[in-house]
Amino acid sequence: EADIYQTPRYLVIGTGKKITLECSQTMGHDKMYWYQQDPGMELHLIHYSYGVNSTEKGDLSSESTVSRIRTEHFPLTLESARPSHTSQYLCASRRGAVFGETQYFGPGTRLLVL
Amino acid sequence: GDSVTQMEGPVTLSEEAFLTINCTYTATGYPSLFWYVQYPGEGLQLLLKATKADDKGSNKGFEATYRKETTSFHLEKGSVQVSDSAVYFCALSDQTGTASKLTFGTGTRLQVTL
Numbered sequence: 724e725a726d727i728y729q730t731p732r733y734l735v736i737g738t739g740k741k742i743t744l745e746c747s748q749t750m751g752h753d754k755m756y757w758y759q760q761d762p763g764m765e766l767h768l769i770h771y772s773y774g775v776n777s778t779e780k781g782d783l784s785s786e787s788t789v790s791r792i793r794t795e796h797f798p799l800t801l802e803s804a805r806p807s808h809t810s811q812y813l814c815a816s817r818r819g820a821v822f823g824e825t826q827y828f829g830p831g832t833r834l835l836v837l
Numbered sequence: 838g839d840s841v842t843q844m845e846g847p848v849t850l851s852e853e854a855f856l857t858i859n860c861t862y863t864a865t866g867y868p869s870l871f872w873y874v875q876y877p878g879e880g881l882q883l884l885l886k887a888t889k890a891d892d893k894g895s896n897k898g899f900e901a902t903y904r905k906e907t908t909s910f911h912l913e914k915g916s917v918q919v920s921d922s923a924v925y926f927c928a929l930s931d932q933t934g935t936a937s938k939l940t941f942g943t944g945t946r947l948q949v950t951l
Contacts, residue, residue: 823888828880
């Protein structure tokens with residue numbers, strides 16, 4: 724059973740607000756990822772991290788930013804939310820150099836920006 | 838680059854029917870292949886995986902065989918249940934990169950009726 728947590732699970736906010744989506748894992752995994760899932764279900768990688776103090780942009784450009792100050796924590800921040808940011812955000816993690824290892828996913832945060 | 842092509846949904850089946858969801862891939866290296874399942878309101882869970890040619894992954898009655906000659910990883914189940922209703926994602930992980938990113942298909946929604 725994967726131990727990866729996301730808070731909040733649901734968030735409704737107004738345009739222009741700053742928000743932070745939390746993601747934590749207790750498995751000691753080096754690699755962590757953020758995905759954006761659109762209503763059509765498709766998953767897009769927006770950020771990832773190799774380990775502490777490492778962050779990279781993903782395949783889909785995003786106005787969000789991330790940080791990795793601790794191994795277990797990988798928060799995502801939107802400085803000024805807009806309706807176009809409405810989506811589901813999924814966090815994932817995996818062990819470092821293990822061939823064939825899976826990514827473990829959190830339950831997701833469903834964001835609605837009004 | 839790497840890509841995954843997945844059967845379009847939705848797929849609607851009666852309980853106890855046979856299920857096939859087609860998945861083909863393009864990759865430059867020797868990828869690991871995965872099937873993930875997403876139940877309503879949840880994150881993704883690993884259903885099964887295969888890490889080399891001719892491997893068969895299996896779990897909860899689902900099976901998929903890594904076919905390198907046809908670059909396919911089709912998901913099958915002999916008798917579906919209503920509880921199998923979910924979205925299924927085929928994915929690959931190219932092990933040559935250090936990021937170990939997953940490339941997902943677009944997802945196939947399965948609806949099983951009584």
